[in-house]
Amino acid sequence: MALIRVAALGFVVLSVIYVLLSFSARAAFRRKLRREWDDERPTQDRDAFVKQGMEDYDASIRPKLFLGVYILPVCVVILMIYLTNFQ
Amino acid sequence: MQYIRWGFWILFWLLFASFAHYTLPQNDIVRVTGTEVIRKDFSGFSRLFYAQPDAGDSEAVNRDLRLINTTQANGRVMVYRNEDTGWGWPPYFKFDSSNVQAEASEYSSARGQEQWVAVRHYGWRNPFLSIYPNAIGFRVVDGPNANLGLPWFNIIFLTTFFGLVLAIWYRWRRFRAARIDPIIEDVQDGFDAAGDAVSSRGSRFKRWLDTWRAKS
Numbered sequence: 001m002a003l004i005r006v007a008a009l010g011f012v013v014l015s016v017i018y019v020l021l022s023f024s025a026r027a028a029f030r031r032k033l034r035r036e037w038d039d040e041r042p043t044q045d046r047d048a049f050v051k052q053g054m055e056d057y058d059a060s061i062r063p064k065l066f067l068g069v070y071i072l073p074v075c076v077v078i079l080m081i082y083l084t085n086f087q
Numbered sequence: 088m089q090y091i092r093w094g095f096w097i098l099f100w101l102l103f104a105s106f107a108h109y110t111l112p113q114n115d116i117v118r119v120t121g122t123e124v125i126r127k128d129f130s131g132f133s134r135l136f137y138a139q140p141d142a143g144d145s146e147a148v149n150r151d152l153r154l155i156n157t158t159q160a161n162g163r164v165m166v167y168r169n170e171d172t173g174w175g176w177p178p179y180f181k182f183d184s185s186n187v188q189a190e191a192s193e194y195s196s197a198r199g200q201e202q203w204v205a206v207r208h209y210g211w212r213n214p215f216l217s218i219y220p221n222a223i224g225f226r227v228v229d230g231p232n233a234n235l236g237l238p239w240f241n242i243i244f245l246t247t248f249f250g251l252v253l254a255i256w257y258r259w260r261r262f263r264a265a266r267i268d269p270i271i272e273d274v275q276d277g278f279d280a281a282g283d284a285v286s287s288r289g290s291r292f293k294r295w296l297d298t299w300r301a302k303s
């Protein structure tokens with residue numbers, strides 16, 4: 001059925017976008033932590049500092065916001081169906 | 088090589104422009120003069136310009152096609168088809184073609200008592216291919232010269248699209264400068280070094296030949 005095909009295709013495409021976005025955001029945050037350590041030179045060991053920072057990042061809401069990649073298009077499609085057929 | 092590259096990109100963007108012009112929504116102000124249904128036998132090429140059967144029906148070689156006859160303020164006629172796009176391409180998610188046909192009947196008006204409506208549609212009318220733009224919906228407007236406002240959807244869509252293209256292009260350039268260009272330069276340096284070695288060997292051979300020459 002056409003709906004299943006669209007859903008499957010959308011899931012694959014959005015998954016690629018999700019993986020790309022979340023990986024590049026993680027890498028950018030890691031770079032930021034390294035730079036931070038280089039600038040501030042805290043007493044903590046560099047690797048431990050970065051590891052700690054990444055654990056805090058994973059626990060925070062920021063990586064979960066990328067799930068919006070799945071939610072947003074579904075909302076847009078629902079809005080478009082409403083505007084096209086029920087307005 | 089440079090000409091082929093330019094030709095390729097010009098062709099690519101021309102194709103993209105016509106694709107966008109076909110697919111993105113536009114509005115026409117028209118007077119509906121009637122509706123009809125014709126039996127349509129789809130041929131191989133022009134099949135491309137029609138949507139699939141109504142959501143919930145199955146595909147056959149031919150089927151009925153709803154048409155909406157209209158007249159524009161300048162007297163020209165325009166015929167729209169009225170098909171579900173369903174879950175297929177282009178993603179208008181239109182399921183209500185029967186309702187649109189009923190609205191078209193509702194808005195149809197005679198000369199002298201014109202009821203002007205804006206038809207949101209996509210697609211092209213081409214009599215040679217027998218293709219019609221697909222009407223998405225109607226909106227009652229004041230007159231044939233009513234202001235339709237800015238095409239917000241198209242503005243947002245095209246801005247986002249070209250923003251994405253620029254972002255990818257910029258990253259690709261950076262990637263090429265960092266990873267691919269050094270390799271090509273390396274290979275070229277290798278060729279240059281080999282060329283130098285060959286020419287120096289040549290000159291050595293020549294020097295050896297010269298030793299057989301009579302000393303002047």
